[in-house]
Amino acid sequence: MAYSDKVLDHYENPRNVGTLDKNDPNVGTGMVGAPACGDVMKLMIKVNDSGIIEDAKFKTYGCGSAIASSSLVTEWLKGKTIDEAYAIKNSAIAEELALPPVKIHCSVLAEDAIKAAVADIKAKQLAKETA
Amino acid sequence: MTQGYFELFGLDSKFSIDLTTLESNFRKIQSESHPDRFVTANDAEKLKSMQLATLANEAYQTLKKPALRAEYLLKLQGIEAISETNTAMPMDFLMQQMEWREAIDDAKNANDIASLDALLAEMQQEGKVLNTALALFIDDHQDYEAATEATRKLIFIDKVSIDINKVIEQIEN
DSSP, X not given: OOOOHHHHHHHHSOSSBSOOOTTSTTEEEEEEEETTTTXXXXXXXEEOTTSBEEEEEEEEESOHHHHHHHHHHHHHHTTOBHXXXXXXXXXXHHHHHTOOGGGXXXXXXXXXXXXXXXXHHHHHHHHHHHO | OOOOHHHHTTOOSSSSOOHHHHHHHHHHHHHHTOGGGGTTSOHHHHHHHHHHHHHHHHHHHHHHSHHHHHHHHHHHTTOOXXXXXXXXXXXXXXXXXXXXXXXXXXXXXXXXXXXXXXXHHXXXXXXXXXXXXXXXXXXXXXXHHHHHHHHHHHHHHHHHHHHHHHHHHHHHO
16 A cells, blocks of 8 residues: 555654653643554643643554654644644544545544543643642 | 354354364365366356355454454454544553553664563463453353453554564564
């Protein structure tokens, strides 16, 4: 199966690979896995006091499409509010990367990773408010 | 053709199966449906034997591998264990996956085959535990919810094993 140029670009030069300090109260972590293929993805976002995502890092163990999907979303996330981030749909990721139908689940994985990271940061903020 | 995979090989629809029976009954069907036996047969018979050979191959490949066998048994219960849109796995399991993946990366960078072998042995142990659990959940307790989670975990463990073997091969060459 041929990968699109955009997938290859992200696969060969992945953006924002790495981790952020998971103990930082402003960092949210999302971890998801795709049982269909055994891929795992970790996405971390750092949110400033105005609720804007300042930084995003990822680590993905999986196929080229999964790596490209997570690399792409780290680029998209920076500068967005967490609510805007939460609204990102897998179809937009799949369209941008021209993923074939068999690889759509990689974009689902990236969308779910964002949602999990946002949920984590919201839980941390809630804990801070009620502390 | 509505015959199930287990019936085809004369096996009970269970997770614990006798692999020797599976193997020998598969070989038997393979030789009985071999094209050489149907050279003088009419088209309908040829087609029928070809369909049987295809079904037997599909069934054998599925039942041979524990994760696929469990997935198939769950499918017979109307459960889609490996949904592409369900990415929720237990957090501690995913953390463990990440740790293993990072350990593989470290060993790869250090050309450390001993560590990779140790990781592979760990995966085999994990696989064994999940196999035992699946027999218990599916055959003894019909606990399909627990079986679904164990099946999904087994697919991840299999994937890690495949990747470790790939890295070992890369280093050895």
